[in-house]
Amino acid sequence: xxxxxxxxxxxxxxxxxxxxxxxxxxxxxxxxxxxxxxxxxxxxxxxxxxxxxxxxxxxxxxxxxxxxxxxxxxxxxxxxxxxxxxxxxxxxxxxxxxxxxxxxxxxxxxxxxxxxxxxxxxxxxxxxxxxxxxxxxxxxxxxxxxxxxxxxxxxxxxxxxxxxxxxxxxxxxxxxxxxxxxxxxxxxxxxxxxxxxxxxxxxxxxxxxxxxxxxxxxx
Amino acid sequence: xxxxxxxxxxxxxxxxxxxxxxxxxxxxxxxxxxxxxxxxxxxxxxxxxxxxxxxxxxxxxxxxxxxxxxxxxxxxxxxxxxxxxxxxxxxxxxxxxxxxxxxxxxxxxxxxxxxxxxxxxxxxxxxxxxxxxxxxxxxxxxxxxxxxxxxxxxxxxxxxxxxxxxxxxxxxxxxxxxxxxxxxxxxxxxxxxxxxxxxxxxxxxxxxxxxxxxxxxxxxxxxxxxxxxxxxxxxxxxxxxxxxxxxxxxxxxxxxxxxxxxxxxxxxxxxxxxxxxxxxxxxxxxxxxxxxxxxxxxxxxxxxxxxxxxxxxxxxxxxxxxxxxxxxxxxxxxxxxxxxxxxxxxxxxxxxxxxxxxxxxxxxxxxxxxxxxxxxxxxxxxxxxxxxxxxxxxxxxxxxxxxxxxxxxxxxxxxxxxxxxxxxxxxxxxxxxxxxx
Numbered sequence: 079x080x081x082x083x084x085x086x087x088x089x090x091x092x093x094x095x096x097x098x099x100x101x102x103x104x105x106x107x108x109x110x111x112x113x114x115x116x117x118x119x120x121x122x123x124x125x126x127x128x129x130x131x132x133x134x135x136x137x138x139x140x141x142x143x144x145x146x147x148x149x150x151x152x153x154x155x156x157x158x159x160x161x162x163x164x165x166x167x168x169x170x171x172x173x174x175x176x177x178x179x180x181x182x183x184x185x186x187x188x189x190x191x192x193x194x195x196x197x198x199x200x201x202x203x204x205x206x207x208x209x210x211x212x213x214x215x216x217x218x219x220x221x222x223x224x225x226x227x228x229x230x231x232x233x234x235x236x237x238x239x240x241x242x243x244x245x246x247x248x249x250x251x252x253x254x255x256x257x258x259x260x261x262x263x264x265x266x267x268x269x270x271x272x273x274x275x276x277x278x279x280x281x282x283x284x285x286x287x288x289x290x291x292x293x294x295x296x297x
Numbered sequence: 298x299x300x301x302x303x304x305x306x307x308x309x310x311x312x313x314x315x316x317x318x319x320x321x322x323x324x325x326x327x328x329x330x331x332x333x334x335x336x337x338x339x340x341x342x343x344x345x346x347x348x349x350x351x352x353x354x355x356x357x358x359x360x361x362x363x364x365x366x367x368x369x370x371x372x373x374x375x376x377x378x379x380x381x382x383x384x385x386x387x388x389x390x391x392x393x394x395x396x397x398x399x400x401x402x403x404x405x406x407x408x409x410x411x412x413x414x415x416x417x418x419x420x421x422x423x424x425x426x427x428x429x430x431x432x433x434x435x436x437x438x439x440x441x442x443x444x445x446x447x448x449x450x451x452x453x454x455x456x457x458x459x460x461x462x463x464x465x466x467x468x469x470x471x472x473x474x475x476x477x478x479x480x481x482x483x484x485x486x487x488x489x490x491x492x493x494x495x496x497x498x499x500x501x502x503x504x505x506x507x508x509x510x511x512x513x514x515x516x517x518x519x520x521x522x523x524x525x526x527x528x529x530x531x532x533x534x535x536x537x538x539x540x541x542x543x544x545x546x547x548x549x550x551x552x553x554x555x556x557x558x559x560x561x562x563x564x565x566x567x568x569x570x571x572x573x574x575x576x577x578x579x580x581x582x583x584x585x586x587x588x589x590x591x592x593x594x595x596x597x598x599x600x601x602x603x604x605x606x607x608x609x610x611x612x613x614x615x616x617x618x619x620x621x622x623x624x625x626x627x628x629x630x631x632x633x634x635x636x637x638x639x640x641x642x643x644x645x646x647x648x649x650x651x652x653x654x655x656x657x658x659x660x661x662x663x664x665x666x667x668x669x670x671x672x673x674x675x676x677x678x679x680x681x682x683x684x685x686x687x688x689x690x691x692x693x694x695x696x697x698x699x700x701x702x703x704x705x706x707x708x709x710x711x712x713x714x715x716x717x718x719x720x721x722x723x724x725x726x727x728x729x730x731x732x733x734x
Binding site: 103104106109110111112113114116117118119120121134138139141142144147148149153154156166169199204214215216217218219220221222223225263269270272274275278279282283284285286287292293295297 | 323324325326328329330332333335336337339341342343351353354356359371372374375378384411412413414415416417418419442529563569570571572573574576577578579583621622623624644646647648669732
C-alpha cells in the first residue's frame with residue numbers, strides 16, 4: 079500500500095472512528111451529569127423563553143452594540159477565517175466530490191483559482207489570529223497547549239491543501255497524501271481539544287439564552 | 298488572646314473543601330459552560346474591573362481558572378489522559394488563596410460578562426459556584442464570613458445595640474408612618490435592606506408609606522426583617538438556604554401571597570430565582586421587586602403619581618434586577634408616571650455597568666482601592682448625562698455611590714451627584730403627601 083492509499087484508507091478510517099467515538103464520549107461525559115431542575119417560577123412561558131434561546135443562536139453571532147467598539151475587530155477577524163475555511167472546505171471541487179460521495183449529492187463549487195486565492199487570504203487571517211493571541215495580554219494568559227496545537231493542526235491542513243492544489247514541492251500524489259494525513263490528524267485531535275466548539279456553539283448559545291430569557295433577562 | 302479564626306484550615310483541607318464543593322455543584326450545565334470556553338478573552342471587554350485597569354487577571358473567565366483546571370483534570374471526558382500527560386496540574390491551596398482576590402474583591406457577580414460571550418456562557422454563574430468552593434476552602438473574605446455567620450444564627454448580619462425590630466418601630470415613629478409587625482392573614486410580606494435600616498431610614502418609611510397608600514394588607518415579620526443574604530455573598534450555599542428559609546417560613550406563616558423585595562438587587566436575585574431551588578419546590582407565594590410591584594399598580598391604574606419637580610434624572614440599573622432579573626421597564630414606568638425626563642447613561646438597562654459594590658464587594662475592606670478605581674467608569678457615564686439627580690432602586694448601589702462621593706470628595710474630585718432612592722421619590726409623589734420622606 080502506498081502512502082496515499084494508507085492516508086485515505088486505514089488512516090482515514092481509524093481517524094474517523096476516533097473522531098466519532100471521541101465526540102460522543104466528550105459530550106456524554108458532561109451531558110450525563112445531573113441536571114438541576116429550576117424551581118423558581120418563570121417570568122415567561124416555556125414557548126417564549128425557548129424561542130428566545132433559539133434566537134440567541136443568531137443574535138450572539140455578533141456582539142451587542144454596547145460591546146462592538148471593544149470587540150468588533152477581534153470578532154470580525156475570527157469570523158473571517160472561519161468563513162474562509164468553510165468556503166474552502168465546502169466549495170472546492172475535489173472536496174465537493176469527496177463529500178458528495180459520502181452524502182449522495184453534490185453542489186456547485188467555485189473556480190479553483192478563486193479557492194486558491196481565498197485559501198491564501200484565510201491563511202493570512204489565520205496568522206493574524208495567532209499574532210493576536212500572542213500579543214494580547216488577555217488571550218496570552220488564557221491560552222494553553224490546546225489553543226496552539228489546534229491552531230497548528232488547522233494551519234497544517236490549510237498549508238498542505240494549498241501545496242497539493244498548486245503541486246508545490248513534490249509529486250501530486252505525495253502532496254495529496256500529506257494533506258489527507260493532516261486531515262486525519264485533525265480528526266484525531268478534534269474531540270480532545272477546542273475544535274469541539276463546533277458542536278458546542280449553537281446548543282450553548284441556545285441553552286444559556288433560554289435560561290436568561292426564563293428570567294426575562296436579555297441574552 | 299484572639300479567638301481562633303473560624304476559617305483556619307491546613308492547605309490540604311482548603312483544597313479538599315474546595316474540590317468537594319466543586320464536585321457537589323458540578324452538573325451538566327456548569328460542565329457544559331466550562332467545556333465551551335474558547336479562550337477568546339472577550340469577557341474581559343465587558344468587565345469594569347478589566348476596563349478600569351487593563352490587568353488581564355481580571356478577565357472574568359480567568360476568575361474560574363482553578364475550577365476549569367479541576368474539571369479537566371478530575372471530571373472531564375479525558376481526565377485520566379490529562380492527569381497522565383500532565384496537561385492539568387492539581388489545584389493547590391496557594392492558587393486558591395491567590396484567587397480569593399479575583400473571586401471576591403474584583404467580581405460583583407454583575408453578569409455583564411455573560412452578555413458578551415460569543416459561546417453564550419453565563420460566566421457569572423460559574424463565578425458564583427467558584428465562590429461556594431472558596432467558602433468551603435475557608436477563603437471567604439472575613440467581613441462577609443462574619444456577617445453571614447451572624448445572619449445565619451440571628452437573622453441580622455451584625456449585632457446592634459437595638460435589635461432591627463426596635464429600630465424599625467423607631468423609624469415608623471420618627472417619620473410618622475405605621476409599621477405593621479407580625480400580622481397574619483396579609484396579602485404582602487415586606488422585608489428591608491439592612492443598609493436602609495442603618496443608613497437610609499427614609500427609604501424604610503417610604504416603603505411603608507407607599508404600601509399604606511395602596512391600602513394593601515401587609516406586614517413586616519420580626520423574625521425575618523433583613524432582605525440581604527450574606528450567605529450568598531460569602532459563598533455558603535447552606536447559610537444562603539438557612540437565611541432564605543427564614544423569610545420563606547415567615548411568608549408562609551403570615552399567609553402572604555406576595556413577598557415584596559425592597560430596593561435590594563441581590564435580595565431579589567436570591568429570593569426570586571434561587572430560593573425555590575434551596576427550598577426544594579416552587580415557593581407558595583410570588584416574589585416581586587418593589588419597583589415591579591409599583592409599576593404594575595401604575596399600569597393597572599391603581600396608583601397615580603404626582604408630577605415631580607425634578608427636571609431630569611439618570612437611573613442606575615441594579616445588575617441583579619435589570620440585567621439578571623428582567624426588571625428593566627418597571628423603574629422607567631415609574632419615572633414616566635412622575636413626568637421625569639430620564640437621561641440614560643451610555644450603557645444602561647441590561648448593559649449598565651455595576652456600581653462596583655454588588656456581590657458583597659462594598660463590605661470588603663481590602664477591595665476598596667480597586668472599587669474606587671472601577672467606579673470611575675460609572676461616574677464618567679453619570680456625569681456625561683448632565684442629569685442633576687442619580688436615582689437607583691438598590692440600597693447597595695446607593696451606598697456604593699455615596700461612599701465613592703465621599704472618597705472622591707476627600708480627594709477634591711467630582712464624585713458625581715448623591716444617589717437617591719426611586720422608592721423615596723415615589724413616596725414623595727403620592728397624591729396628598731407633599732411632606733413624605
